[in-house]
Amino acid sequence: MDSHSGASEQTTGTGHTGGDNAQAVRTAAKRSSCRINVPFLGTLELPPSDQLAFLGGVVTLGAVGVVDWPVVAVLVTGHVLAHNRHVLFLRDFGEALERA
Secondary structure, three states: OOHHHHHHHHHHOOOOOHHHHHHHHHHHHHHOOEEEEEOOOEEEEEOOHHHHHHHHHHHHHHHHOOOOHHHHHHHHHHHHHHHHHHHHHHHHHHHHHHHO
8 A cells, every 4th residue: 555545545534434433443442541461350451551640649649648538539539430431432432433
């Protein structure tokens, strides 16, 4: 495949199907998370590194005593809920692209 023809397809929007777009959304979602195989537990899916850093920082502030644990619980819960909402949006967006 010639690089010029691929660039032309992307620029004009031709040559792509809804299935191609949906696959791109799924690939992006997979790349933004990390999977770890843990013996006896199976595969754990961790959030992206920036989210892990945020959650780790909030928990560290709670462990050091800078922030009270109820505040840590609220921050972590809110962050996880917001992330789940984003993942649901991406899934619905991918499904809509498949139907298009």
